[in-house]
Amino acid sequence: MGSLGEEEQMRETSNVERPTSNIESPDNASATEVGRWAFDVRRFLWRIVDFILAGVFIYAGVLKALDPVQLAHDIDHYKILPWTMGVGLAFYLPWLEIFCGLALVLRLFYRGALSILTALVVIFLVATIAAKIRGLDITCGCFGHASQNWSFPTHLALDLAILVALAALCYCSVARARANASPTLTS
Amino acid sequence: MKFSLASQALILAALSLLPGIGQAIYFRDKISWQSSIPPSEMVSVDRAREWGDNAIWIDARPDDDFARDHVPGAISLNEDRWNELLPQFLAAWSPGEKVVVYCSAQSCDLAREVAERLRKTTQPPMENVFVLEGGWEAWVKKNR
DSSP: HHHHHHHHHHHHOOOOOOGGGOOOOOOHHHHHHHHHHHHHHEEEHHHHHHHHHHHHHHHHHHHHHHHHHHHHHHHHOOOOOOOHHHHHHHHHHHHHOOOHHHHHHTTSSSSHHHHHHHHHHHHHHHHHHHHTTOOOOOOOOGGGGGGGGOOHHHHHHHHHHHHHHHHHHHHHHHHHHHHHGGGGGGO | OOOOOHHHHHHHHHHHHHHHHHHHHTTTTTTOSOOSSSSSGEEEEHHHHGGGGGGEEEEEEEEHHHHOOOOTEEEOSSSTHHHHHHHHHHHHTTTTTTTEEEEETOOOOOHHHHHHHHHHHSOOOOOSEEEEETHHHHHHHHHO
């Protein structure tokens, strides 16, 4: 009996979700409920961002995977890599985007996917700006033929928007990991 | 089971290799790892010369280069003045005739682009369009 009582007390005082639950008044309880509700809404909104980004990368990856020959030529237009490496990338990059997109949806290897996608977008942005400075007429091929007639500012704006969303998800993921590490921050 | 960020990234990168390799095998005949032009769309100088009157030559280099020198009988057709030069070429070309397109060297891309455009934009789409291996440089080496 005594040990059960102790266990019950432990459960009350060590609950990381509700650190002040052992002195809960009706006001505190409703504040906790509101806090939890706001937390759930925030999580839900971040999940929507996850899904949108995943959709963008899976869509872009599938379009490119359907026509790797065209993608190899698009990569070659940047005049950065030798043809052989461009061909290798044309076969590899679409699948990397698809797998990372799926990882975002499934929240499996989530941080790894976020870091790969962020790196890809940064590399792509630098390559696009460098090509523009060198006066190269490039088709990014990011979304297959759909993006063929997009202007440079449109490409840039879309990539920057994706980069900002990825950075926000990275920040959120790190913040969540920290909160899980220090129990009092989770509520 | 918890994975570090680096391990997660490595696993995703490794997983993506598998379908990539499969696709590379599937597309092995449609793309060359050595050159941006598939082997079936290239022709050597010797082979193209053997075709004689059955082939028409297109110089895809800029106008200045064409004016300086070109393959005897070649017609200038480049991306800069496509709409202007295409009718001249079509008037000289007869259906069934092979088309040999060249630019300055193996590394240049103009011949491939012109060949691609001829195949895709002409009505009916042109077949038997080839890119000269080694371009103008190779032709000069073999002929002078």
